[in-house]
Every structure is written in C-alpha cells, then in structure tokens.
Amino acid sequence: VTNPADDSPSEVLRATHLLVIQIMEARAGDWTQEPDGLKRRVVELRVRLEHVWKGDTRQKSGDEIALAVEQRGTGTYRVADDYGVWSKVEPAAGLRLLAFCRSSSNDLAELLQPPQCQQLGEAPVAADVRVALELEMRNLTPAQLLAAAAPLLARARGVLARYVWARVREAVLADEKLFELYARIIEHPPTSAEARDVLLTAVYEELSLAAAPPRGALIRLARTMLVLLSVPQAQSMHANLAEVYLPNLTGLSHGRPEFGPSSVFGADGNAWAMARRTLASHPDWDPGGQLARWLAQPPRSP
Amino acid sequence: VRLRTDVAFDGTGLLTRNSGAVGFYTSASGGTALKFDGTDNKFTGAGLTGSVTLYAEGIAPSAALDDVELKLALSGGTKTIQPDAVHKMTSVEVTLDICQSRTAAGADPTPLSAGDKINVGRTVHVQDAGHHHGRALVIVRQVRPAAYAGNLSLRPRDARVSLFAAADEVPAAGQAAIANPHVFAASTVPGAGLKFWAEGASVSAALRDSGAELGVDGVEPVADRVTITVARLRRLEARIPATPAKRARMGNSPVPAHVLRRGTTAAPDRTNYDVDFTTNPPLVLFRDAVRAAAPVALSVQVEPAGVPVRWSVQRDTRPAPDGDAADVIALSPNGLPTLTPDGGDPLKATLMADAVGSFHLRPFVDANGDNAFQGDDAGGARIDREPFIIMNLVLLNVALFRDDSVARSANMVAAVTGGGGIRVTSGAFDITAPAGEAIHMNVLADVVGGGGDGRRGLDRAFAGWCNNEAANEDIAGTFRDASVAPALNRRSFTVFASNLAASTGGNNTFIPGDPAPALVAPALLDTGRGTPGTGGDTATLTRSRIRTRTDQPVGQRWRVESIDSPGDGDGANHPGFPAAVLTRFRFHLDFKAYLCFWTSISGGSGATGVACCRVYTVLHEYTWRMRGEWTIAGGALTVVTAPSVRISGRTTHNPAVAAADSPIEVRAPTGLNLLGRDARA
Numbered sequence: 001v002t003n004p005a006d007d008s009p010s011e012v013l014r015a016t017h018l019l020v021i022q023i024m025e026a027r028a029g030d031w032t033q034e035p036d037g038l039k040r041r042v043v044e045l046r047v048r049l050e051h052v053w054k055g056d057t058r059q060k061s062g063d064e065i066a067l068a069v070e071q072r073g074t075g076t077y078r079v080a081d082d083y084g085v086w087s088k089v090e091p092a093a094g095l096r097l098l099a100f101c102r103s104s105s106n107d108l109a110e111l112l113q114p115p116q117c118q119q120l121g122e123a124p125v126a127a128d129v130r131v132a133l134e135l136e137m138r139n140l141t142p143a144q145l146l147a148a149a150a151p152l153l154a155r156a157r158g159v160l161a162r163y164v165w166a167r168v169r170e171a172v173l174a175d176e177k178l179f180e181l182y183a184r185i186i187e188h189p190p191t192s193a194e195a196r197d198v199l200l201t202a203v204y205e206e207l208s209l210a211a212a213p214p215r216g217a218l219i220r221l222a223r224t225m226l227v228l229l230s231v232p233q234a235q236s237m238h239a240n241l242a243e244v245y246l247p248n249l250t251g252l253s254h255g256r257p258e259f260g261p262s263s264v265f266g267a268d269g270n271a272w273a274m275a276r277r278t279l280a281s282h283p284d285w286d287p288g289g290q291l292a293r294w295l296a297q298p299p300r301s302p
Numbered sequence: 303v304r305l306r307t308d309v310a311f312d313g314t315g316l317l318t319r320n321s322g323a324v325g326f327y328t329s330a331s332g333g334t335a336l337k338f339d340g341t342d343n344k345f346t347g348a349g350l351t352g353s354v355t356l357y358a359e360g361i362a363p364s365a366a367l368d369d370v371e372l373k374l375a376l377s378g379g380t381k382t383i384q385p386d387a388v389h390k391m392t393s394v395e396v397t398l399d400i401c402q403s404r405t406a407a408g409a410d411p412t413p414l415s416a417g418d419k420i421n422v423g424r425t426v427h428v429q430d431a432g433h434h435h436g437r438a439l440v441i442v443r444q445v446r447p448a449a450y451a452g453n454l455s456l457r458p459r460d461a462r463v464s465l466f467a468a469a470d471e472v473p474a475a476g477q478a479a480i481a482n483p484h485v486f487a488a489s490t491v492p493g494a495g496l497k498f499w500a501e502g503a504s505v506s507a508a509l510r511d512s513g514a515e516l517g518v519d520g521v522e523p524v525a526d527r528v529t530i531t532v533a534r535l536r537r538l539e540a541r542i543p544a545t546p547a548k549r550a551r552m553g554n555s556p557v558p559a560h561v562l563r564r565g566t567t568a569a570p571d572r573t574n575y576d577v578d579f580t581t582n583p584p585l586v587l588f589r590d591a592v593r594a595a596a597p598v599a600l601s602v603q604v605e606p607a608g609v610p611v612r613w614s615v616q617r618d619t620r621p622a623p624d625g626d627a628a629d630v631i632a633l634s635p636n637g638l639p640t641l642t643p644d645g646g647d648p649l650k651a652t653l654m655a656d657a658v659g660s661f662h663l664r665p666f667v668d669a670n671g672d673n674a675f676q677g678d679d680a681g682g683a684r685i686d687r688e689p690f691i692i693m694n695l696v697l698l699n700v701a702l703f704r705d706d707s708v709a710r711s712a713n714m715v716a717a718v719t720g721g722g723g724i725r726v727t728s729g730a731f732d733i734t735a736p737a738g739e740a741i742h743m744n745v746l747a748d749v750v751g752g753g754g755d756g757r758r759g760l761d762r763a764f765a766g767w768c769n770n771e772a773a774n775e776d777i778a779g780t781f782r783d784a785s786v787a788p789a790l791n792r793r794s795f796t797v798f799a800s801n802l803a804a805s806t807g808g809n810n811t812f813i814p815g816d817p818a819p820a821l822v823a824p825a826l827l828d829t830g831r832g833t834p835g836t837g838g839d840t841a842t843l844t845r846s847r848i849r850t851r852t853d854q855p856v857g858q859r860w861r862v863e864s865i866d867s868p869g870d871g872d873g874a875n876h877p878g879f880p881a882a883v884l885t886r887f888r889f890h891l892d893f894k895a896y897l898c899f900w901t902s903i904s905g906g907s908g909a910t911g912v913a914c915c916r917v918y919t920v921l922h923e924y925t926w927r928m929r930g931e932w933t934i935a936g937g938a939l940t941v942v943t944a945p946s947v948r949i950s951g952r953t954t955h956n957p958a959v960a961a962a963d964s965p966i967e968v969r970a971p972t973g974l975n976l977l978g979r980d981a982r983a
Contacts, residue, residue, distance in 0.1 A: 077726075078868075081845075082730075158735050201736075
C-alpha cells in the first residue's frame with residue numbers, strides 16, 4: 001500500500017500501520033476523578049500481534065507485549081466527546097481489534113498508544129479494510145477499481161467507500177465516463193447506506209470547492225440525487241438530499257439555479273415524473289416548495 | 303553710536319539722518335527712541351565733550367549698501383568748529399521661516415506667519431531609527447539689501463533639533479546634519495531663499511522649547527528665529543471589548559477586554575511607524591465584531607504635554623499587490639471604519655469595525671491645518687510627514703457560501719445492555735468519517751481580508767462551531783418499583799446543577815436523602831475542550847475544525863465543520879431504589895449551533911489571551927435536536943418515538959453579527975460540567 005498521506009480521505013491510506021491484534025488479558029484499574037470532571041483509569045493489557053496488514057513492526061505475528069492504556073469517560077453511559085481511542089472499546093480477553101496507526105516507529109507498544117494509534121476497529125471495520133487492501137494489491141485502473149468495488153460496496157461500511165473515493169477521486173472528476181460509473185454505484189440500490197452516503201458527500205464536497213466545477217458532473221450528480229429520492233434503500237439520505245444537497249448543488253439555495261431539470265433529465269420524462277411524484281409525496285422535505293417549483297419546469301426534447 | 307568732540311566744547315551739536323531705516327535709542331535695550339525733532343537730537347557741548355552714546359537698530363532694510371547717512375553738526379560756542387562728522391550705515395534684514403507640512407508632493411508648504419513661527423511654532427516627531435518621520439522645511443530668505451556681502455549663521459537652538467540640507471527632505475541613513483553653526487555667505491541665498499530641513503532629535507520638555515536661529519555673522523547672533531516642538535506620540539492603545547457572558551455567573555464574568563499597544567518602548571521603535579503589515583503587525587478583527595454600545599476604545603499619550611493630537615484612519619491604497627483590491631473595498635458600504643474622536647479628550651477616540659480591508663489608524667499632529675493626515679501622497683511619494691504613530695488594522699469580511707450541514711438520524715441507535723439497561727449512541731466522534739455521526743455541522747464560508755488578494759489577516763483568523771445546550775435536557779429513565787405497594791414509577795433524569803458535590807449516588811447522581819439539585823438555567827456552552835469558554839476554540843466543539851482554506855481570486859473559501867454524537871443510557875436498576883427496574887427511556891436533547899469567527903494576532907486558534915481571541919462574531923446558526931424514546935421489557939426494546947436528529951431554523955447573518963448581539967453563550971460553565979442525575983424519587 002502506498003501513499004500514507006496525512007490528507008488522504010481514506011484511513012486505510014493515511015495509516016502507516018494496519019495491525020490486527022488480540023487482547024489476551026485485560027486488567028482494569030479503578031476509575032479516578034480528573035480535574036476536568038471526567039474519570040480516568042488505566043487498563044493493563046497483554047496483546048498479541050496477529051497480523052501486520054500494512055507497515056513494518058519489530059514484533060512478529062504471534063508475539064505478545066504488555067501494554068498499559070488509558071481510558072477516560074464520564075463514568076456513566078453519557079458520551080459527549082472522543083475520550084481517546086482506547087476509551088471507545090471494552091478491552092476484554094479474546095477481543096480482536098484492527099489498529100490504524102500512523103508513526104515512524106516499528107514498535108508495537110508505541111504504535112498502539114495514541115496519538116500513534118488513531119483508530120481501533122472491530123470485525124466489521126476489519127472486513128472493509130481487508131477488501132480495500134485486496135483491491136489495492138491489484139493495482140487497478142480507476143475504471144477497474146470502480147467495477148470491482150461496486151458489488152463489494154453492498155456489504156461495505158464507510159472505510160471501503162472512503163478508500164474507493166481516495167483512489168478514483170481525480171479520475172472521476174476528469175472523466176465523464178468514470179463519473180457515470182461512480183454515479184451509478186451511488187444510485188445502485190444494493191450499495192450500502194453508509195457507503196452511498198460517503199461516496200455521494202465526497203464528490204458533492206469536492207465539486208463544491210472546485211474553482212470551476214465541471215458542469216456535466218454537477219448535472220449528473222443532481223440526477224443521482226433526484227433518482228435516490230425514489231430509492232427506498234437510500235431512505236436515510238432522503239431528507240438531506242431534498243433539504244440540503246439538491247438546493248445547494250443546483251444553486252436554489254442562493255436563489256439562482258445554475259441549471260434546470262431539462263439539463264438533468266433530457267428527454268427522460270419518466271425519470272422527471274418520478275422525481276416530481278416522490279417530492280410531492282414528501283412535502284416535509286421541501287417546506288418552501290423551491291425544489292418542487294424548480295422541478296416543475298418540464299424537460300425539453302433533445 | 304558714540305558722539306563726542308575732540309576738545310572741550312561749549313556750543314551744541316545736532317545729529318541728523320537721511321533715512322528712517324535705522325533708529326537710535328538711548329539704551330541697548332528699551333530706552334527712548336530719538337525723534338529727531340530738533341530737541342532730542344540736539345546735544346550740549348558738555349555732553350559731547352564727555353561723549354554721548356546712542357544705540358542703532360535696523361528698522362527697515364536699506365535699499366542699498368551705506369544708504370543711511372548720519373551727520374553730527376556743531377554750532378555756537380567759543381571754539382573753532384570743524385566740518386560736520388558724517389558716517390554711513392546699512393540696515394540689513396534677514397528672515398528665517400518655517401513651514402507647515404506639505405499637502406502633496408510637489409506642492410510647496412505654506413510658511414507660518416511671522417507671529418506663528420514664534421508663538422505657535424512647528425511640531426515635528428522625534429526621529430526613529432527607521433527614518434519614518436518627516437522633517438520641517440526651514441527657509442533662509444534672501445538678505446535685504448541683496449548686495450550685502452557678509453556671512454549668515456544658521457543653527458539649531460539646541461540639541462533637540464538637527465538641521466539638514468535642502469536635498470534631504472526625506473530622511474535616510476547616511477545623511478549628515480549641517481554644521482552647527484552653519485555659516486555661509488549671504489550672497490549665496492537665492493531669490494527664492496535657501497532651504498533646510500529640521501528634524502526632531504530628542505523630545506521637547508515643553509512646547510516650543512526648541513527651534514532654529516539665523517544670525518548675521520559677526521554682527522548679530524540671533525537676527526531671526528523659529529520655534530519647534532519635538533513631540534513623541536507613544537502608548538497608542540486599542541482596548542477591544544470581549545464578548546460578554548450571556549449570563550454572568552459562576553465566575554465567568556467580567557470577561558477581560560483585549561488590549562493592544564504600540565509605542566511602549568523607552569526609545570521609539572521603528573516598527574510602530576511603519577505602514578507595512580508585516581513589519582507592524584495589524585490588529586485583526588472581523589467586521590462588526592464590536593457593537594456601537596461598546597466600540598474599540600483608543601487612546602494615545604503625547605510628549606510634551608499640550609501638543610494637539612488628532613485621529614486619522616486611512617485605507618491602504620498602495621499600488622498592487624499591497625493596497626486593497628476594489629473587490630475588497632466593495633464588500634462594505636463604508637469606505638473607512640467609523641473613527642470618533644472624544645469630544646472632551648483629544649487623546650481618546652473610539653473605533654467601529656464597520657468596513658472591510660486594510661487600514662492605518664493614526665493619532666497625528668495636524669501640521670498644516672487641514673485636519674487630515676498626510677504622509678505619502680496619493681501616488682505613494684513620501685512627503686514631509688506630519689507627526690504620527692500607527693496601529694495597522696485589518697477588518698475581515700465573512701459570508702456564507704453554502705450550508706452543507708446534515709443530521710443523520712440513522713446513526714442514533716438504542717441497544718439493550720447486559721442486565722436490561724439501555725445505551726443510546728449516535729456516532730464515534732470521528733470528524734474524518736462524518737457519515738457515521740449524528741450531526742455534521744458543515745459550511746463553506748468566504749472570508750476576505752485586506753490587500754490585493756484579500757488574504758491579508760486571514761492567517762490570524764479562525765472559525766469553529768460553538769454549540770449550546772439550549773434547553774434543559776430531557777434524558778430520563780422510568781423505573782418500575784414493584785417492591786412497594788402499590789407499585790410505582792421512579793425516575794432518574796439529567797439536570798444541570800451547581801451542587802454536584804452534594805450528590806452521594808456516585809457519578810453526580812442525587813439520590814434519596816441528598817439535597818435538591820441547585821439548577822442552572824440553560825443556555826449552556828457545550829464543549830469538551832480544556833479550560834472551556836476562555837477564548838478562541840475553547841468555545842467550540844472538540845471536533846470542530848477548519849478542514850480546508852482554499853484560495854479564491856479574492857480571499858479564501860473555508861470549509862468549517864464539526865460533528866457531534868451524544869450518547870447516554872441507563873442501567874437496569876434505579877440508582878436510588880435498586881428494586882426499581884428500567885422500563886422506559888427518553889433521550890431528548892435540544893441544541894443551538896453557531897458558526898463563530900474570531901481572531902488572534904498570535905496566529906493560534908486557542909485561548910491565546912491576545913487580541914482578539916475573546917471577541918466572537920456569528921455568521922450562521924441553527925437549532926438541532928435529538929429525539930428518541932423506548933420501552934424496555936424482557937430484554938427487548940420497543941420504539942415509542944423513532945430516533946431522529948433534525949436541524950431547523952437555519953439563519954444566516956449577512957454581515958456576521960457580534961456574538962454579543964446573538965443568543966450564543968461562549969463562556970463557562972459548560973453543560974457537561976454541570977451535568978448530573980436527579981434520582982431522588
């Protein structure tokens with residue numbers, strides 16, 4: 001795996017080390033009160049390094065180390081902040097974790113301490129990472145990567161989606177055909193909700209910051225958003241699509257639409273009608289009616 | 303003039319003159335002027351025998367050399383009278399002028415009147431090592447009569463002033479003051495006069511205690527003079543009121559104002575007089591960060607006391623890329639921020655942050671009477687600057703480009719814990735993966751500062767999401783207590799209390815027998831930052847950040863984001879009545895999120911303590927709330943109210959408003975530090 005860059009949107013690519021560990025033994029100390037109102041305790045661990053998925057370590061697979069980690073929290077169920085990477089897990093013997101680390105060290109004991117250790121993922125996260133690493137090993141072109149990732153994203157969480165985005169970002173924005181492939185993955189009903197959310201917001205934010213966003217990409221993304229309004233599997237995104245993303249993308253939120261529905265749908269009257277029907281059936285998504293009025297402009301024939 | 307005879311004389315002598323250009327007096331100073339009326343100019347022989355002394359004074363310049371003729375004629379008496387005694391004189395007039403400051407390069411400054419050059423004089427600022435201050439033009443006028451062949455002598459009155467040659471109007475390293483005294487032939491003075499420049503070398507002890515003097519060498523050391531006051535403007539101070547606590551309580555008030563000073567060193571510091579925004583770092587404020595009721599308070603000190611001080615604010619109009627771009631200027635209808643001199647104390651003024659761009663704020667001495675500071679002219683050419691000190695100022699504009707904030711109800715999830723409790727989560731507080739969080743506060747904002755690219759000052763500007771708990775929390779567990787008859791419901795619910803130390807149930811829980819919680823009313827700051835609410839990003843959510851600062855043709859576009867993912871829950875049993883079993887849980891939270899901006903001249907985003915980390919403006923705000931309610935029975939949850947996270951009431955302020963004009967609370971205490979549970983019943 002290359003490019004362990006600080007600014008990559010992918011935690012897989014940002015990490016210098018991806019380490020699968022198992023907690024062999026955990027002994028938690030007593031909670032003590034801290035001046036900031038939180039509580040703190042130290043957990044003494046015996047950790048076995050199971051696999052090194054990325055990076056080099058001084059320890060070999062199967063080696064065990066002793067480690068004392070800090071947990072912080074309110075002492076209750078209340079969670080109001082990120083209290084540290086080890087505070088998000090319940091360390092217990094037998095627990096397997098995937099550690100995302102970023103450091104020049106190769107010592108497991110150092111790598112597993114924050115801030116070197118940036119995230120600890122459990123099994124679902126590890127599955128995403130394994131898929132991402134397998135894709136990475138194949139040295140795929142962006143088109144090949146999108147084709148290969150599309151079915152995998154049905155079971156994926158955000159980790160795989162962010163990896164895909166990081167690897168295809170530049171190509172997708174530069175190539176209309178790739179953008180089309182990317183958009184279809186977002187629209188594809190089996191794509192998981194979290195992966196869809198990641199892929200859509202990533203390209204949306206990228207276009208938002210572009211000095212001169214490609215008009216074709218803007219229009220295609222608007223179509224994706226309108227299509228998603230009718231996709232039940234995208235239900236968790238519907239309100240945000242209608243209330244935030246579509247008005248912003250089209251320019252409606254500034255009162256100056258940059259393109260009309262005719263640009264989006266062309267001669268596809270069915271898709272246009274579907275979008276209008278969907279929006280009409282959810283007036284709460286568009287309380288001011290601005291999106292409905294925009295959609296009411298009929299598409300032109302080609 | 304001495305009148306006498308060579309022998310004892312018993313007649314009379316009559317003194318006459320052919321011109322009134324020279325007057326004659328009976329004493330060296332004061333005395334009686336001779337009227338030449340035939341009486342006062344008639345002297346007795348006895349007087350002349352012993353010698354009569356008169357004192358001559360030039361009254362008007364001679365028209366030509368030796369054109370004044372003085373004649374003593376004797377008459378009467380017993381002695382033989384020789385021919386009349388005749389002497390010729392020349393009345394020489396020399397003039398030294400000092401000028402006001404120029405109003406523009408190439409426009410000669412106006413000389414002070416004969417009275418003002420003595421009684422008012424000219425003020426110059428003591429020179430600094432960077433040669434920022436102007437010199438005053440001193441002119442030696444052509445001698446009358448012009449044919450006078452003697453020498454003139456020019457010198458500073460004392461060491462407070464140095465004089466420089468005509469070519470040295472603009473001070474620079476390597477220039478040498480003229481000799482003291484500077485003696486030169488009167489014949490070298492041209493018709494337009496001979497120019498010199500007076501510079502302040504050290505500060506006057508009193509008004510007009512220095513100056514320059516012109517004499518006729520060998521005749522009169524001080525034939526004319528001008529007065530000069532060497533001033534120093536120092537300790538220029540801007541006091542910027544901080545955003546006050548919305549409610550003064552629990553030690554959060556008063557919030558100290560920021561104080562920025564220039565000119566505090568013992569010797570003048572060259573940086574305090576420089577228009578360059580790198581050499582003389584500016585005060586940076588967001589537009590409208592201060593309110594009319596509490597503007598920036600300005601003050602300055604001046605030496606010597608009594609030097610009249612005025613106030614000026616000017617935009618940076620230097621040629622590109624230094625001066626403000628037209629697109630910067632156009633962001634505000636005000637070309638300049640409002641500067642209001644104090645009506646009673648000329649050393650004080652107030653300033654509003656009601657313009658956009660780069661400015662020079664100057665107390666100055668008006669040396670040409672036009673009530674405006676002149677330093678460099680419109681073309682950038684330096685002129686004989688009026689005395690001044692500078693505080694540079696950059697006022698930033700911010701406008702919302704896009705609000706991409708979204709709430710994600712799907713991430714609000716409830717689960718049964720071991721033993722029959724409930725845990726509600728809504729994310730992992732991972733700003734790099736906002737799709738997994740309850741709310742992603744996320745905007746694009748256009749920030750414009752000064753200069754040709756609109757980016758001056760932006761490295762001293764920051765932004766973040768400030769969250770307030772806008773209402774009392776409604777996180778409550780209902781527990782069925784069947785140990786009593788009849789069975790009843792008991793509750794455990796969150797409260798904001800100032801007496802958490804009085805709770806005995808552990809984890810800030812008030813149980814039966816404890817005093818009632820001393821409730822603290824919202825709105826309350828919501829942050830997990832250390833030393834919360836003390837300035838800068840300590841008023842923002844822990845995960846708040848400026849993700850990107852993207853250069854635009856003018857200014858930058860910032861993506862400012864944060865996430866929040868509160869979670870809570872309850873155990874299976876009531877904290878105060880262990881026999882009572884959890885049957886219902888409600889999770890209702892109400893927040894108000896504010897997109898805030900602030901500055902810090904140190905360049906750090908935190909509570910740096912320096913101007914102006916405690917001065918916030920609000921660009922955008924909205925309400926967000928979390929709702930969810932469940933029943934728990936037999937280890938299973940049933941949804942009563944579907945989990946939801948919603949944003950509403952999005953409001954943009956254009957331009958951004960002072961936080962003091964918004965409902966926002968930026969000061970401690972935080973809700974989290976006051977959070978407890980009331981489980982007394």
